[in-house]
Amino acid sequence: MALVANNSGLTLPEVEGISPLSIGHKSRIVGSSDSLRGAMRPVFNKSNRCRYRVSLVVILALSTSVLSILVSGCRRQSDLARAGSITLYGFSVIKEPLEKEIFPAYRDDWRQKTGQELSFIPSYAGSEIITNQIVSGVEADVAILASARNADRLVETGSTKHDWRRLPHRGILNRTAMVILVQRGNRHRIHDFADLGRKGVRLIHCDPVSSGAGQWSLLAVYGGALLRSGRLEGFRNPARAVEALKAVWSNVVSTPGSAREARTQFERKEGDALITYEMEALQLLEKSTDYEMIVPATTILAEHPVVIINHPQHGLSPARYAVVELFVRSLWDRAAQEAWVRARFRSVTDEVLNAGFTRIDHPFTVADLGEWKRAYQQIIEDVWKRQIQTSRENE
Numbered sequence: 001m002a003l004v005a006n007n008s009g010l011t012l013p014e015v016e017g018i019s020p021l022s023i024g025h026k027s028r029i030v031g032s033s034d035s036l037r038g039a040m041r042p043v044f045n046k047s048n049r050c051r052y053r054v055s056l057v058v059i060l061a062l063s064t065s066v067l068s069i070l071v072s073g074c075r076r077q078s079d080l081a082r083a084g085s086i087t088l089y090g091f092s093v094i095k096e097p098l099e100k101e102i103f104p105a106y107r108d109d110w111r112q113k114t115g116q117e118l119s120f121i122p123s124y125a126g127s128e129i130i131t132n133q134i135v136s137g138v139e140a141d142v143a144i145l146a147s148a149r150n151a152d153r154l155v156e157t158g159s160t161k162h163d164w165r166r167l168p169h170r171g172i173l174n175r176t177a178m179v180i181l182v183q184r185g186n187r188h189r190i191h192d193f194a195d196l197g198r199k200g201v202r203l204i205h206c207d208p209v210s211s212g213a214g215q216w217s218l219l220a221v222y223g224g225a226l227l228r229s230g231r232l233e234g235f236r237n238p239a240r241a242v243e244a245l246k247a248v249w250s251n252v253v254s255t256p257g258s259a260r261e262a263r264t265q266f267e268r269k270e271g272d273a274l275i276t277y278e279m280e281a282l283q284l285l286e287k288s289t290d291y292e293m294i295v296p297a298t299t300i301l302a303e304h305p306v307v308i309i310n311h312p313q314h315g316l317s318p319a320r321y322a323v324v325e326l327f328v329r330s331l332w333d334r335a336a337q338e339a340w341v342r343a344r345f346r347s348v349t350d351e352v353l354n355a356g357f358t359r360i361d362h363p364f365t366v367a368d369l370g371e372w373k374r375a376y377q378q379i380i381e382d383v384w385k386r387q388i389q390t391s392r393e394n395e
Contacts, residue, residue, distance in 0.1 A: 085119045086324055089134060090144040091127035091212055091304070092258040093280055097343035098122065102336055106327060118323075126258040127212030135159050140309045141316065141324045144173065146212020149372035151305040161315065162308040168332045171305040174345035177278040177360055178220035178302060180294040181266055190273055192296045193221045197247025204271035205252045206262045208380060213259035215380060216302040217275040221245050222379050223369050224298040227362065242383055249388050266291075277302060278357070279344035298362040301346070306331060 090098065103120045110118040123130070127146030134140050135157045145151050151171065154160050164171040182190050188201050196203050206214035225244035229237035253271055256262040259280055266274040267284070281293040308324055310316050316324060330336055337347045347353040369375040 084117065085121055086141050086327055087121040087123075087139060088142040088144065089123050089125075089130040089138070089140045091130065091146040092124050092260040093213075093277060094144055094304070094343075095122070095124050096283075097339050097345070101339040101342070102331070105335060105339075106330060126207075126210040128210045128215075129257070134309060141320070142328060143307045143309055145305055145307065146302065147215060147372060148172075148303065148305050148366070149215075149376055150212065151307045152372070154307055154309070158312060160307060160309045161312045162310045164305055164307045167306065167328065169348045171307070172303045172348050173306050173331050174337075174340045174348055175301045175303050176345050177295065177357075177363065178216050178275060178299050179278045179281050180296065181263075181274040181276055181281050181284065182292050182294060183269065183272060184290050184292055186292055186294075188272055190294055192294075193224050193248065193275070193299075194244050196221075196251060196273055196275070197244065198251075201251045201273055202253045202271045203248065203251045204254045204256065204262050204265050204274040205249070206259055206276070207255040207257050208384060210257040211259060211262075212302075213262070213277060214255070215376070216277075216300060218245065218380055218384055219366060219369060219375060220275065220296075220300045221248050222383065223300055223364060223375075224296060227298050227364055227368065231362075242387070245379075245383060246388055246391075249384075278346075282344040295358045295360060297360075298364065299360060301360075301363055301365050303348075303365065304345075 088098070098120075099122065103122075107118055107120070110116070123133075123140075125133075127150050130143065131145065131150040131153055134143055134154060143151070143154065148171075151164055155162070155164070180190060180193070180196070182188070188195070188198060190196060190198075190201070195201075205217055208214035208218055222241045222245045226236050226238065226241040229235070229240040233240075254262075254265055256265055259277055262274055262276060263280050263284060265271065266276075267288075278293075278295070281291075284291055285293060306328055308316075308321070308328055310321060315321070332349055334349070337349050337353060341347050341353045346357060366372055366375055369379070
């Protein structure tokens with residue numbers, strides 16, 4: 001048994017087939033599989049498929065049943081029945097990278113390490129819809145959501161006891177900017193969100209009631225105008241932001257339920273412009289030259305969290321929780337982050353991976369608007385619902 005030093009100054013024994021994980025100074029290991037703080041570190045082979053080194057410390061924290069599956073090779077049927085699948089609910093646009101790259105790579109690695117099959121049972125819809133489904137009691141192990149607001153709602157409603165912000169990067173898997181798609185030629189000369197309020201523009205805007213993209217779009221328009229007023233006037237002027245959002249929404253001709261539905265409508269030329277995720281725009285441009293992408297000088301970076309669904313009363317068993325968390329933590333590994341980038345999401349772990357994306361002059365996040373709780377109340381509830389929607393319904 002060899003000894004391997006890591007960057008924390010600890011020396012850990014090396015077990016055959018398992019290399020110790022380098023433990024950072026801020027790592028915290030709790031001796032409970034339900035509070036697993038370990039992680040999986042990627043190692044790369046020639047095919048760039050992700051393989052994993054499982055920390056000996058992590059293994060010691062696992063329950064005996066999980067240890068038998070991952071290390072000793074013991075395959076009790078009751079354990080395998082619980083650990084053999086992961087049910088994942090995700091917002092609409094993450095389907096391709098998960099099903100084309102991340103799921104297959106992880107399944108292959110799991111098979112190599114355990115000799116067993118691991119299946120994924122996915123379901124996709126608008127982020128508000130899948131959040132409501134989980135709150136209503138559908139069975140899920142993992143949720144990848146369009147916003148931290150949805151993740152917090154799962155905790156606040158008692159749908160999970162998982163402290164998702166204690167995951168790497170505070171639980172955020174990837175980012176994407178909010179941009180504008182226009183039909184080729186850009187006949188309305190749209191260069192910023194404010195231009196979408198011009199007379200004659202037909203705008204497709206995701207429904208903020210059902211879609212995370214719809215909510216991010218509201219924050220992009222309002223926040224962009226608010227921050228721009230701060231630069232030009234010396235202070236943030238909410239009146240400018242409200243005026244901009246009202247003008248833009250006066251041109252909305254369709255409110256599809258998700259970002260993917262919105263893109264489909266835009267491809268059918270049902271509108272002149274669409275506010276959408278940068279990754280959706282880039283994927284469409286790879287398919288066709290009929291469109292152009294406009295990156296506003298001031299726009300928001302949408303951040304997407306992951307949550308383990310571990311109900312306080314009838315949550316995951318220790319064995320199943322450990323299996324689920326190992327998968328979730330792998331989503332920050334280099335191979336997974338490269339898969340997100342190939343799907344045109346921006347990486348949260350390495351800016352080098354983001355070198356090919358358009359530079360944004362004045363990027364901002366929801367933190368610049370007071371975080372989600374405040375932004376949702378002030379912008380979506382008070383401005384969009386009470387002022388803009390009410391006005392449209394009374395016309």
